[in-house]
Structure formats: C-alpha cells, structure tokens
Amino acid sequence: MTSLLKSAPPLAHDRVVLDYDQRLMRRKLLTTQGGRAFLVDLPSVTNLDNYWGFLVDGLNIEIVPAPEAVLVITGDLTRLAWHIGNRHTLCQILPDRLVIREDHVLERMLTGLGATIRRESLPFKPEGGAYGHGRTMGHSHGDDPDGARFGWHHHGDGQMHFHASKGAT
Template sequence: MPPLPHVTHLLSEAPDTCDAAVVLTYDERLLRRKRLETLDGDGFMIDLPHLTNLDEYWGVALDDGRKIAIRPAEEAVLVITGDLPRLAWHIGNRHTPCEIGTETLVIREDHVLEAMLKGLGAGISRAQRPFTPEKGAYGTGRTMGHAHAPSHGHGPHHDHEHGHSHG
C-alpha cells in the first residue's frame, strides 16, 4: 500500500482549481494530526505543528499537488429567536460557541442550554446544517465549551472575584 499524501501547507484562499473536498464537523475542524478522507474516499495525512482551527483556512495543499477544500458538515443545531442581545449574553456567559445573525443565534444542540433559553423566553427550532460560529475575540481561535481548566485564564479565585460560578 503506497504511503498517504501529506499536507504541505494550509491554504488561506481558494486556488484556481479544487481537486476534492473533505467535510468535517465543528469539533473535527480543530485538529493537529489526523488521517482525513475526501468525499471521493481518498485518504491523506494532516500533521500540523500545533492544534489548529481549520475554520481559518479555505483548505489544504497536498504533496502530490492536489488542493483539498475544507467544508463544514451538517450538524444538529438550535436556531434561536427572541431578545438576541440578552440571549447572546447568556450563551456567551457559558462560553458556548455561537453563530450570530441579525435575526437568529445558532448553537449546537444542547438540552440544558435549550431549557435555559426557553426559560428566558427564546423561540427555539431544531435544524440540521453546517455550524460555523463566531471566531475568538481577536479574530482567531475558538470559544471553548463551558467546562474548562484553570489554564483557561481564570485564576483560582475566579468565581469569588467575578461573582459568577462555573459549577
């Protein structure tokens, strides 16, 4: 069996031609090293120097010359309507990735957050669609889920000093 082609570099912009595509969920688009497979069933290896959010790139270039697009997979999401600024504040307070539109907010399906948002008067509908939430506060990176370790940037006295619990 011949060795798998490897990614030589990430592509920021679409090239003139696209040879194939890979479809990945939001979680799968954050990676460092993994064997991926195109929609055509061709495998290739991605081995990056550090954990990378592939949402920041159009795709990848392989050592065999092919250009592979990265596309978001459809996922189970909640489409939220209502008092968007207030609801966005509560979602953000839980460090939850969120797509922010002019008329809706979109988060991944989560029964606990769904119950909280309904309690706040939100309208909620379920959908199956690509999930591409806002990037980090500085235009790169990711908003991580609510469960986090002290390395998240919060000191040991975070709950007391900021009056908010992460329990």
C-alpha cells in the same frame, strides 16, 4: 506533502467534510469524499476554519463544514446572547439569529426566556475569542507541557481560575 491553503484555487479536486470539533487538529488521517486518504501533520494545533483547504500531492482538497444538530434561536438576541455566554456556550452570532449546538437544558432555559427555537442541521461556525483569532475553548499555560498548573490565576478574561496539578487530591 500536505500544506494549508488560505484562499480558493481555481479548481477543487476533492473535498473533506469535517464538523466543528474535527476542524481543530494537528495530526490526523483524513479521507476525502472521493475516497482519497491523506495525512495532515501540522506544526501545532490549528483551527481549520481559517483556511480554504489543503494542497495534497498537487491536488486541491476543499474543507467543507459538516452539518450538525443545532438550535436556531430568535427573539431578544442581546438578552439571549448574554445568557448563552454566561454559560460559556459556543455561539454563532448572526444579525437575525443565534445558533448553538443542540442542548436540551439550554433549549429549556432559552424557551423560558422567551426565545423561539428551531432544530436544524447546519454547519456550525461559532464566534471566535475576544483576545485573538480562533477557538474560544482551551488555553495554554506557557511552559507547562500538560496544561495543568496548580493554583488560582487569571487568563486575561477578568475571571480567576483554579487548576490542580496532576496527582493532587
């Protein structure tokens, strides 16, 4: 049996290293650094950034964010953050820098706006959504099992969005 742990127990028996995308899951077979394999089978898709780790057969398995190729951005952070957000790009916001996934198009744009950029390999933990906790990507359409409803509609973000139903041409 596998369950999620919100806070750190006194002892970690092993750890699993996951990148940002891998830390969003519902059902997946994971392998720890020590070679233990275990199945995660959660009731719904879950953002693991909100948890310390797993309890697996009495063992505490820590979730560790994996280093990823990122751009560390300094400069006029307010202006640069606006331009990053205007491109709907995930962004980690820190007091003295912004961090985004490596992207040569955005790197060129930000450099043109006066940003100083360093390439690094760091754990990526972008800002969550404004209307709740968790991830900013994706959205639900209520009882629509495929997540694809036809027509224009709002998602509560002040923007209109269009979705074509499956099979629409």
